[in-house]
Amino acid sequence: MEAEVSAPSGFIVAPVNAGEIVNEGIELMVGINPVRTTNFRWDIDANFTQFENTVTELPEGIEQLSLATFSALSSLIVEGEPYGVLVGTAYQRNEQGQLIIGADGWPLINTEQIKVGDPNPDWIAGIRNSFTFKGLRLSGLIDIRQGGDIWNGTKGVMDGLGVGEESGRDREVTGFVYEGVTESGEVNTTPVDFANPANGASGIKWKRNGFLGLAEDNIEDGSWVRLRELTLSWTMPKLWFNNVFLQGATVTFSGRNLWLDTDYSGVDPETNLRGDTNDTGWDYFNLPNTRSYTFSLNLNF
Amino acid sequence: MKKIYLLPIIMLLAALPACDFGSINVDPTRQSDANPNEILPSAIAQSARNILSIGGRVAGTVVQHFTGIEAQPLSYTTYLIDEQTLSVFWETGLYVGAMKDCALLIEKAEAENQPYYEGIAKVLMAFNLGIATSYWGDVPYSQALQGTASLKSPYDTQESVYQSIQGLLDEAIAAFGAEPVIGGPAGDDLIFGGDPGRWQATAYALKARYLMHLTRRNPGAAAEALMMMENAFQTAAEQPTFFFGNIDNESNPLALFGKERPQQMVVGDFLANLMISRNDPRRSKYWFVESGRREFFSLTNTELVWGQRSSPLALITFTELQFLKAEALLRTGEEGKASQTYTMALIHSMEENGIPSSQYNAYLAFNAGFSGLSTFEEKLERIITQKYVALYGQNPTEAWADYRRTGFPKLEVPPNATSSFNPSLVIPERFLYPISERTTNKENYEAAIQRQGGHLMDVKLWAFE
Numbered sequence: 073m074e075a076e077v078s079a080p081s082g083f084i085v086a087p088v089n090a091g092e093i094v095n096e097g098i099e100l101m102v103g104i105n106p107v108r109t110t111n112f113r114w115d116i117d118a119n120f121t122q123f124e125n126t127v128t129e130l131p132e133g134i135e136q137l138s139l140a141t142f143s144a145l146s147s148l149i150v151e152g153e154p155y156g157v158l159v160g161t162a163y164q165r166n167e168q169g170q171l172i173i174g175a176d177g178w179p180l181i182n183t184e185q186i187k188v189g190d191p192n193p194d195w196i197a198g199i200r201n202s203f204t205f206k207g208l209r210l211s212g213l214i215d216i217r218q219g220g221d222i223w224n225g226t227k228g229v230m231d232g233l234g235v236g237e238e239s240g241r242d243r244e245v246t247g248f249v250y251e252g253v254t255e256s257g258e259v260n261t262t263p264v265d266f267a268n269p270a271n272g273a274s275g276i277k278w279k280r281n282g283f284l285g286l287a288e289d290n291i292e293d294g295s296w297v298r299l300r301e302l303t304l305s306w307t308m309p310k311l312w313f314n315n316v317f318l319q320g321a322t323v324t325f326s327g328r329n330l331w332l333d334t335d336y337s338g339v340d341p342e343t344n345l346r347g348d349t350n351d352t353g354w355d356y357f358n359l360p361n362t363r364s365y366t367f368s369l370n371l372n373f
Numbered sequence: 374m375k376k377i378y379l380l381p382i383i384m385l386l387a388a389l390p391a392c393d394f395g396s397i398n399v400d401p402t403r404q405s406d407a408n409p410n411e412i413l414p415s416a417i418a419q420s421a422r423n424i425l426s427i428g429g430r431v432a433g434t435v436v437q438h439f440t441g442i443e444a445q446p447l448s449y450t451t452y453l454i455d456e457q458t459l460s461v462f463w464e465t466g467l468y469v470g471a472m473k474d475c476a477l478l479i480e481k482a483e484a485e486n487q488p489y490y491e492g493i494a495k496v497l498m499a500f501n502l503g504i505a506t507s508y509w510g511d512v513p514y515s516q517a518l519q520g521t522a523s524l525k526s527p528y529d530t531q532e533s534v535y536q537s538i539q540g541l542l543d544e545a546i547a548a549f550g551a552e553p554v555i556g557g558p559a560g561d562d563l564i565f566g567g568d569p570g571r572w573q574a575t576a577y578a579l580k581a582r583y584l585m586h587l588t589r590r591n592p593g594a595a596a597e598a599l600m601m602m603e604n605a606f607q608t609a610a611e612q613p614t615f616f617f618g619n620i621d622n623e624s625n626p627l628a629l630f631g632k633e634r635p636q637q638m639v640v641g642d643f644l645a646n647l648m649i650s651r652n653d654p655r656r657s658k659y660w661f662v663e664s665g666r667r668e669f670f671s672l673t674n675t676e677l678v679w680g681q682r683s684s685p686l687a688l689i690t691f692t693e694l695q696f697l698k699a700e701a702l703l704r705t706g707e708e709g710k711a712s713q714t715y716t717m718a719l720i721h722s723m724e725e726n727g728i729p730s731s732q733y734n735a736y737l738a739f740n741a742g743f744s745g746l747s748t749f750e751e752k753l754e755r756i757i758t759q760k761y762v763a764l765y766g767q768n769p770t771e772a773w774a775d776y777r778r779t780g781f782p783k784l785e786v787p788p789n790a791t792s793s794f795n796p797s798l799v800i801p802e803r804f805l806y807p808i809s810e811r812t813t814n815k816e817n818y819e820a821a822i823q824r825q826g827g828h829l830m831d832v833k834l835w836a837f838e
Contacts, residue, residue: 076809076812076813077524077813078513078524078525078526078809078810078813078814078817079463079464079465079467079468079469079807079809079810080468080512080513080514080517080518080526080814081468081517081518081519081520081521081523081524081525081526082468082469082472082473082476082517082518082519082520083469083520083521083524084464084465084469086521086524133524133525135812135813135815136812143445143457143458144457161455161457164793174791174792174793175792176791176792178791180792180793181453181455181791181793181794182793183455183456183793183794183805183829184456184808184811185456185457185808255796272788272789273447273450273451273789274451274789274790274791275789279447280451280453280791281453282445282448282453283444283445283447283448
């Protein structure tokens, strides 16, 4: 891998043999057949994967490897952290985890980027139910992902431009007092207005932390349940084809991505800025999944 | 028979752990090394770009030559200048960009006995080091740029960096005094076409500039700088100017930013109001107003002098040198000469902006000389404030150094400023070290921060304290 090295050496990257990673978890696959009669059959196929990965070793002298970097966020390989951990801009907190609030009432930004999320899911599962009745077959695949953080950069920028949902909803909020302590350790009592034009750009909650917003503010849980696929097919009875040149026919109607349940505020948490790469958990004006419907007619001669 | 086949395989396997890769990693379709004449153009072009790429834009916003109104430039105006902001500038602008080229050039020139290449590379190295130390104070140099021999460079104190700068320039001056040799710089020297005299004069001018950076530290700085100026260039035609091209690929970095990022950055209110209040004829050369914005760039408004893709940038201008001279004369008690030189500097600024005397005479009547001023501070303020106006579009980094060592012009912290990276909310005194240093060179980074008492923007640098 290419490791970033200190620029004053005269180089930016050096090739290194990357370190070690430990993956621990379980994978389960179950196939059951709860109902089976002459004409009707119900099958359930399920799989479940739960694993934790931890980077256990990096080459000597290398503190981190970068998979991808934006100004406010990076996907990194850091010893002791999960692969591709999200590190980015965040608020300043004291040892108790309380926000540190500046004299103007707004929370201060940490001077260093820190860990803000783990894009790896806690577990993923898929359940396929298939029902067969004579020539009719109905089959559906439900995909579940639990956990896995996503950086919603799209939201950060749109709120910053004043066209995001949150910046529209909360812009009238006035006199809000952030829960936290001042730099001298006292409970914060200074109120702020979320978007008072009189206070200029840094008096706007969604603008004061920069173009992308603070990475911490835009990290969301990427859990989902979705109906990945639903297929209905009908194979016409063989009897019908006794005296014709056709031997058989099947009609299939199927749809993909028909239903999605998620708390993610973007379009769809199943997305990644750079596609199928090792740096996961980035949503930055990505194209969402498409919903598709297919009709097919299969004729056997 | 089997043994015969196995033997070479066993030998080969036995040889593997010990073998180096030989030439297997050398791509025969690529050039594996470069000659000085192939390195010099990029060293020069990158040095010129470093004046007004992101480093200059951020420094220019800090001194309020510019105001950010949207996106990243807005963050500079609100002091949201974090460890990430200048990371790429540190890397590809300075150390791995121009400075790496200079280090290679110096090494090759010394090995091949090419004194003029050596001299030019040392001038450029000193110039880039001047930017680095005026942004960050302690920076790596004496043990840096050694490649794989030392991937983690310790930081030199700012005091020793300024000594290195003067040392490099002295060595350059000596190198330019050598007899010419065959194969010296010519057309690949994009500034002077290989003329050692011109480069030597530039080295003296830069010596004067970096001596004057230390007026708070070195009581003899002004007198020494005046001596250097005697050997520096004496006309604008002799200044080290780099000419950009009128297409994007060859563009002045400020203009390119204006083209690619419209409506994000405009001419700063402080500078503009200062010029408007004095009816300064250079205004129309610096900006034009569109929909209430003071635009610094246009593809069509050819009156803008510093907002064209082909607007030149000089390592140091004759105008700047004249202002430095006026200040040095004032500091050495030569008030009369200081006043005259200051007026000449102001006239040079008008002329480099293409303003005819008929248009600037009225301005001079109110702004030339020291008439009406009594104290040293008032005179210094007049010189530095006019220098600040003159440096617009040409060198915000120097305007920032001037502000930090003199307190002029009297800038005010913008009402939008935020305190996360500047807890005491002052006009920034420095930049934060780049995130890449924290993650790749942590021990040295932390030692440098500790030595300087922090690296947030309200921590004064040694030079300007």
